Structures are given as structure tokens and as C-alpha cells.
Amino acid sequence: MLDLRFSDAELARRRDHITTFIREQVETAGAEGAVLGLSGGIDSTLTAYLTVDALGTERVHGLVLPAHVSSDDNMSDAERVAQNLEISYDVIEIEPIVDSLLQAYPEAEGDREAVGNARARVRAVLNYLVANHENRLVVGTGNRSEAAVGYFTKYGDGAVDCHPIGNLYKGQVRQLARHVGVPEDLAAKTATAELWADQTDEEELGVSYETLDSILAAHVDGPLSVAATARLLEIDEETVATVRGMYERSEHKRSVPPAPEPLE
Structure with a gap:
């Protein structure tokens, strides 16, 4: 395989480049800060660390948005990230909202992909509800690898105002996460979108x-x-x-x- 790792100097340059990008996005929009979803995964964790680096703790609001398919470990990790960074965060259960969608259109019940994507879109709606209310931007957590092959939900996790780590391949995300001080158990954990039970990214890809x-x-x-x-x-x-x-x-x-x- 190719060695796509950054040198130490390049890691520092990438960190500065991304944090400057976040600040400029928020300032240009006249926003008060940023909102981002926290999943407990490495992409949202790294993005949270970089956003706090760019804006400070008071200007970052995290949302932990569990569904019934979300693992307790991942939701615990999501809260741990918010607590470690000392940012404000809310935990909002999304399954009642998804259930209301299926009550309105029961034909989709049991369609794993359709319901999984609905969960991602419900999360996007909540991200923007909070962001609009607080005059903040929604910061995306998508990386270059997943964007290139369409491994995201259109108008779900793809519905954001900016993608700070959108130029990083997945392996580079893990490398930069370690560089900025993300705990190793989070930097190395198995990636999963958790759109349905027992799903892993690599298995699905x-x-x-x-x-x-x-x-x-x-x-x-x-x-x-x-x-x-x-x-x-x-x-x-x-x-x-x-x-x-x-x-x-x-x-x-x-x-x-x-x-x-x-x-x-």
C-alpha cells in the first residue's frame, strides 16, 4: 500500500491550515460559533478537537444523537470527547423522530438502508435547528476517502456548512488525531456509521x-x-x-x- 502519512512538519501545517479555515468560515458567515454532531468515532472526534482549537470551548456546541442501533460504548465516547474538551453538549434521542416518520410512511418499515439514511437526515435537521437558534455554523465531519466513494448520506451527514477534514484520507485522519492529542483508543477504534445494528464501515465498503x-x-x-x-x-x-x-x-x-x- 502507499505511504500517505504526513511528516511531523506537515502535520503541524495541516493543523494550522484547518483551524484557520474553520475560523474564517465562522467569521465570514458572521456566526457566533459552531455546532457539530459527536458520534464517538474518529472523524467527529478529530473535528471537535480542531474546532475547539480554532474557536475555543465557549464557541463550540456538541450534539450526541443516539438511535436504538447506537452502541453504548460509542455514545459514551461521544460524551467523553465533549467532556474532555469542556464544550457544551446535548444528548437528544432521535428514534422517536424516526418512528414518527415510519408512522407517516409505514411502507419503509424494515428497509434497512432507507431507515438508516432517515436517521442521518434527522440528525442533520437537529444540527441545523440548534445552529440556527444559536447563530452557529454546522461543521461537517466527513473525510476525503468516504466523500470520494459516496459513503455518506446525501442531505444527512453531507448536509453541513463546511468540511474541515474533507481533504484528509482516513489514515491521515487517524494520524492527525494522534498529533492533536486524541486518546489512542479513540484514534484506533473501528469505524462505523451505526446506521443499523452491527454495521462497520469497512465491511459495508x-x-x-x-x-x-x-x-x-x-x-x-x-x-x-x-x-x-x-x-x-x-x-x-x-x-x-x-x-x-x-x-x-x-x-x-x-x-x-x-x-x-x-x-x-
Whole structure:
């Protein structure tokens, strides 16, 4: 696999670059601060650390938004992050809201993907409810790897005002997290979106993050062909082509919704 790790100097530069970006986003919008969802995972944890670094504790508000599929360990970790950073936070159970959606449209009951995405969208609505009320921006927690293959919910966790770690591959997220002082058990924990029970990101993606990062860097973001990437990484071409297909099929999730070309 490719070595995508940053040097110590580059880690410091990335930290400064991201915290400056967060401050500029908030100041340009005339906002009072930031709201972000805390899942207990590494992406939201790193984003929280960087946002506090950029704005200070008083200007950051965390939301812990458990559903019945959320593990107690992850929700406990989410609260631990808020407490360690000394930021204000609220815990809001989202399952009653999801249940009300299914009462309105019971045909979706049992559709794991549809209901899982509904949970992500309910969280987005709550993020913006709090952000609008407090004149804050919603800070996203998505990384470069997941964005590239569409591994996020459109108008769910993708519905944010900015993506501070959006240029970092997943392995780089873990590396920067360690650099800024995130506890090792959080930096190393298994990634899961927890949209349904016992879900893990790598199992759903069908590829490890190490392999995904390398394919993206060499082929999707880089110049190498499918065949050359497979040779370089010593993997089969089908895996590279699968990732390429995920990237192409998810383009609509990374773009502004299209409209017809104007008539002349």
C-alpha cells in the first residue's frame, strides 16, 4: 500500500491550515460559533478537537444523537470527547423522530438502508435547528476517502456548512488525531456509521481503509490506470475497478443538484 502519512512538519501545517479555515468560515458567515454532531468515532472526534482549537470551548456546541442501533460504548465516547474538551453538549434521542416518520410512511418499515439514511437526515435537521437558534455554523465531519466513494448520506451527514477534514484520507485522519492529542483508543477504534445494528464501515465498503486510501491516491486522485494501480498496490484489478465505480456512481452526492441548461 502507499505511504500517505504526513511528516511531523506537515502535520503541524495541516493543523494550522484547518483551524484557520474553520475560523474564517465562522467569521465570514458572521456566526457566533459552531455546532457539530459527536458520534464517538474518529472523524467527529478529530473535528471537535480542531474546532475547539480554532474557536475555543465557549464557541463550540456538541450534539450526541443516539438511535436504538447506537452502541453504548460509542455514545459514551461521544460524551467523553465533549467532556474532555469542556464544550457544551446535548444528548437528544432521535428514534422517536424516526418512528414518527415510519408512522407517516409505514411502507419503509424494515428497509434497512432507507431507515438508516432517515436517521442521518434527522440528525442533520437537529444540527441545523440548534445552529440556527444559536447563530452557529454546522461543521461537517466527513473525510476525503468516504466523500470520494459516496459513503455518506446525501442531505444527512453531507448536509453541513463546511468540511474541515474533507481533504484528509482516513489514515491521515487517524494520524492527525494522534498529533492533536486524541486518546489512542479513540484514534484506533473501528469505524462505523451505526446506521443499523452491527454495521462497520469497512465491511459495508468491501475494502479496508488502507486499500481504499491507496486506490484513491494512485488512481482516482492520481494519474495511474486501473492496471497500473493494481500492479503498484499488488491487488487485483477488480478491486480498483470497484472503487472507481463507486466514485463515478456517487458523483451526484458531491455536486450541487443539477438543473437544465438555460434556453437561448
